[in-house]
Structures are given as structure tokens and as C-alpha cells.
Amino acid sequence: MKYNYILAGSGLYSAVIAYLARQAGKTCLVLEKRDHIGGNIYCEEIEGIHVHKYGAHIFHTSNRRVWDFVNSLAEFNRFTNSPIANYKGEIYNMPFNMNTFSKMWGIRTPEEAKAIIAKQRQEIKGEPRNLEEQAISLVGRDVYEKLVKGYTEKQWGRDCTELPSFIIRRLPVRYTYDNNYFNDLYQGIPVGGYNVLIGRLFEGIEIRTGVDYLEDREKWPAMGDKVIYTGPIDEYYEYCYGKLEYRTVRFETEVLDTDNYQGVAVVNYTDRETPYTRIIEHKHFEFGTQPKTVISREYSTDWEEGMEPYYPVNDARNQALYQKYAEKAAGDPNIIFGGRLGEYKYYDMDKVIESAMKKWEEIR
Known part of the structure; x- marks a missing residue:
């Protein structure tokens, strides 16, 4: 035919x-x-x-x-995607918003958050030479160290000082108490x-x-x-x-004998020491009430032939x-x-x- x-x-x-x-x-x-x-x-x-x-x-x-x-x-x-970040046991809301800044600095108003970030951004003089400098120039040292650095280095398998600045063209910052990750309608x-x-x-x-x-x-x-x-x-x-080069992801999926493991679909682990980048708890995508739960730990790694290619470099x-x-x-x-x-x-x-x-x- x-x-x-x-x-x-x-x-x-x-x-x-x-x-x-x-x-x-x-x-x-x-x-x-x-x-x-x-x-x-x-x-x-x-x-x-x-x-x-x-x-x-x-x-x-x-x-x-x-x-x-x-x-x-x-x-x-x-x-609605409202992930959280776990930095060495400290929990922060994503994307970077007033909930994040309030937890990090003990502040309440957008004016206070803007002042802290503006001051920290001044650390970088001139054109950023690498991803670390680019990120600090966008969000300041504190947010970079706790919520960007370790996660990014695990994703790419390289130090942020070795990564080109263009990988992060912008980091979304919201001066509202809004945990919705996406801006889409x-x-x-x-x-x-x-x-x-x-x-x-x-x-x-x-x-x-x-x-x-x-x-x-x-x-x-x-x-x-x-x-x-x-x-x-x-x-x-x-x-x-x-x-062509890719990054790939390895998953470790596990059934747990609990009805709710982490209380949210996505938790990013933003320290370098935790080997996985995030844990997904799948039932929360559909508001599941099943007696057990399924989680997947994600490990980012370099792609080799035979592996599933995920992210173009x-x-x-x-x-x-x-x-x-x-x-x-x-x-x-x-x-x-x-x-x-x-x-x-x-x-x-x-x-x-x-x-x-x-x-x-x-x-x-």
C-alpha cells in the first residue's frame, strides 16, 4: 500500500x-x-x-x-505549576517572588526586596563573563547561591564559572506573592x-x-x-x-506506601551536594487521592549514544x-x-x- x-x-x-x-x-x-x-x-x-x-x-x-x-x-x-525549592532543608517558593524574598530576608514589601536585589547586583561590574556573573547581575548573590548555582551546575555538569553567560538570558523575578510558575494564560x-x-x-x-x-x-x-x-x-x-550534543536525564521511580510524600508535584533540590535535580510526585498533577504515591528522582547527565537525548546544548x-x-x-x-x-x-x-x-x- x-x-x-x-x-x-x-x-x-x-x-x-x-x-x-x-x-x-x-x-x-x-x-x-x-x-x-x-x-x-x-x-x-x-x-x-x-x-x-x-x-x-x-x-x-x-x-x-x-x-x-x-x-x-x-x-x-x-x-497550576507551583514548584518549591529545597536548599539544604530550607524551603523556598518558585519562581522567585515575594514569598521567596520574605522567607530569605525576613521582609514584607516589594520595595524592600527591590532594594536588596539592586544592591547585590552591583557586585558585577561590566559585561558578565560567565553564567555566575550573569545570574548575580540579574538576581543578586543570595538568590544565586541558594536557588540557581547548585541546580544549574547539576543540570550542566560544570561549574557556573565555566558556563557561558548566554545560557541564562533572564531570570524571572516577581515582586508579587504569586507562586504560579508560568505567565501563560x-x-x-x-x-x-x-x-x-x-x-x-x-x-x-x-x-x-x-x-x-x-x-x-x-x-x-x-x-x-x-x-x-x-x-x-x-x-x-x-x-x-x-x-550534536545533548544533556539527558536519568529517572529513579519508586512507589511509596504513603498517600502524600512532598505535598507538591515538583521539588527542586538546589544545593550541589544532593545528586538529583528534583523529585516529581506524579499524583499531584491530577489531584490524586490514591492510598500510595509514586515519585521520580531526576539526575542530569551528559548524553551518550544509546541514551535518550533530552536537552540540546x-x-x-x-x-x-x-x-x-x-x-x-x-x-x-x-x-x-x-x-x-x-x-x-x-x-x-x-x-x-x-x-x-x-x-x-x-x-x-
């Missing part, structure tokens, strides 16, 4: 294009090398809890079109988990799991008019220009390397690279959907 589209990968980008293609009467074949669909938003059910198997995914957007689109497919709850989690959303997007689409497109790369293009490829672009081209070297692959791909009219790995770009979920919608309008 000949298909209009062969889609390599079954994450959100592929799912949106497959859905729109089917609505337009087109035929699709989806190939997924994992044993499940949904990419990194896949949820695994444990003890009646929808566990975000590949890390916390909280849907947020200010794009009304995207919000209406996902709500036409799944009902979303009212979850809309936010929530699909009721029943992300598998509900993915299931609706792929409804009626032919899917083959356990199939790696690259293992039979001659066969699949002949079966379709166009290929949508959402795996790593450098792997597709057999690393001909060299390997967006430095000058990697961007230049990606551009070479993108130029090569531009000369290949029958294949479209999309999504986080295909475009070597960190994407929030709403931006993935926007990108897929835009691409569909170009190719339909």
Missing part, C-alpha cells in the same frame, strides 16, 4: 500532523521504535497514578488556537493523563511499534509520498558532520553543526524534519503543536 505520509516517531509533532492529515482525508503510516506511542509525553499507570515516564510535562500556552485545539481532544484540569494537565490526548490524535491511524525507521531506511520512503522524521537529524545523516559549536545538517536536509525535498530532535531545539508542548500546524499548512 502507498501512503501519503510516513511518520518516523509518534511524539506530539507526528501526532498533530497525523491528525490533521487524517482530517484532510490523507493516509498515514506511523513507525515507532519504542513499544508505546506518545514520545516523551507517554504516561505509565502505576498504583492508579498516571506517571510521567519521561519527566514532568505541564501544558501551558498563551495561544488560544492551540488551547482550543487540545481541549477539543481531551478535557484539561486546573493544575492557559495551563493544565489532560484528565486521565497525556495518553488520552495522544490516543485521540492518532485515532484511526495505522501505527507500528517496535520499528526503527533507520534499520530499513530504503524500504519506508518507497511506501509514501513524503516522510516526516522526528528522530535526531544527525543520526539520520549518519553523523556525517559529527555528533545550544552553544555556538552545536548551532553551527546543526545548521550544516539543516542545509543538507533542505536539499532533500521528500523528507521533513520536525520536533525537538529533528530541529535540534528545546520545545514546550504548545510550541511543538504550533510548529506542526504551521508545517501542515505548508505541505497540505
Whole structure:
């Protein structure tokens, strides 16, 4: 059989294009090398809890079109991301807001907080030379030492003095008592988990799991008019220009015999000594009342072949390397690279959907 589209990968980008293609009467074949669909938003059910198997995914957007689109497919709850930071046992609200500053300095008013931060920012003279100086120039020494330094060094596996300043272009500071992490108009989690959303997007689409497109790369293009490829672009081209770098995350997931372990979905551990960056308690995404709970500790590490690539390392070297692959791909009219790995770009979920919608309008 000949298909209009062969889609390599079954994450959100592929799912949106497959859905729109089917609505337009087109035929699709989806190939997924994992044993499940949904990419990194896949949820695994444990003890009646929808566990975000590949890390916390909280849907947020200010794009009304995207919000209406996902709500036409799944009902979303009212979850609001209000993480906390644990620094050596001290608890602070995130993002940096008046609750944070009140706890840190024993103050009450925005005027007091602004004065302290302004004074501490003066420590950095001239253009910041590294991430440490950049962060202090934005939020001052105290917030940097307790809430930025250790977490960032664990994320990147390097001291902040060795990291380029551009990694942190801004650090959001609010002079209000507001713990909502995102500024977007809309936010929530699909009721029943992300598998509900993915299931609706792929409804009626032919899917083959356990199939790696690259293992039979001659066969699949002949079966379709166009290929949508959402795996790593450098792997597709057999690393001909060299390997793009990523950071990856290792998860330790555990069932605990308690109904409430930490009282919030996300706790960041911001000291350098704690080996994990954060603990996710999954039941709080859906206000669960199950008798047990499931937590995941996240460890950030360098990516090596065979691991799951998560975060592109967006430095000058990697961007230049990606551009070479993108130029090569531009000369290949029958294949479209999309999504986080295909475009070597960190994407929030709403931006993935926007990108897929835009691409569909170009190719339909």
C-alpha cells in the first residue's frame, strides 16, 4: 500500500500532523521504535497514578488556537505549576517572588526586596563573563547561591564559572506573592493523563511499534509520498558532520506506601551536594487521592549514544553543526524534519503543536 505520509516517531509533532492529515482525508503510516506511542509525553499507570515516564510535562500556552485545539481532544484540569525549592532543608517558593524574598530576608514589601536585589547586583561590574556573573547581575548573590548555582551546575555538569553567560538570558523575578510558575494564560494537565490526548490524535491511524525507521531506511520512503522524521537529524545523516550534543536525564521511580510524600508535584533540590535535580510526585498533577504515591528522582547527565537525548546544548559549536545538517536536509525535498530532535531545539508542548500546524499548512 502507498501512503501519503510516513511518520518516523509518534511524539506530539507526528501526532498533530497525523491528525490533521487524517482530517484532510490523507493516509498515514506511523513507525515507532519504542513499544508505546506518545514520545516523551507517554504516561505509565502505576498504583492508579498516571506517571510521567519521561519527566514532568505541564501544558501551558498563551495561544488560544492551540488551547482550543487540545481541549477539543481531551478535557484539561486546573493544575497550576507551583514548584518549591529545597536548599539544604530550607524551603523556598518558585519562581522567585515575594514569598521567596520574605522567607530569605525576613521582609514584607516589594520595595524592600527591590532594594536588596539592586544592591547585590552591583557586585558585577561590566559585561558578565560567565553564567555566575550573569545570574548575580540579574538576581543578586543570595538568590544565586541558594536557588540557581547548585541546580544549574547539576543540570550542566560544570561549574557556573565555566558556563557561558548566554545560557541564562533572564531570570524571572516577581515582586508579587504569586507562586504560579508560568505567565501563560492557559495551563493544565489532560484528565486521565497525556495518553488520552495522544490516543485521540492518532485515532484511526495505522501505527507500528517496535520499528526503527533507520534499520530499513530504503524500504519506508518507497511506501509514501513524503516522510516526516522526528528522530535526531544527525543520526539520520549518519553523523556525517559529527555528533550534536545533548544533556539527558536519568529517572529513579519508586512507589511509596504513603498517600502524600512532598505535598507538591515538583521539588527542586538546589544545593550541589544532593545528586538529583528534583523529585516529581506524579499524583499531584491530577489531584490524586490514591492510598500510595509514586515519585521520580531526576539526575542530569551528559548524553551518550544509546541514551535518550533530552536537552540540546545550544552553544555556538552545536548551532553551527546543526545548521550544516539543516542545509543538507533542505536539499532533500521528500523528507521533513520536525520536533525537538529533528530541529535540534528545546520545545514546550504548545510550541511543538504550533510548529506542526504551521508545517501542515505548508505541505497540505
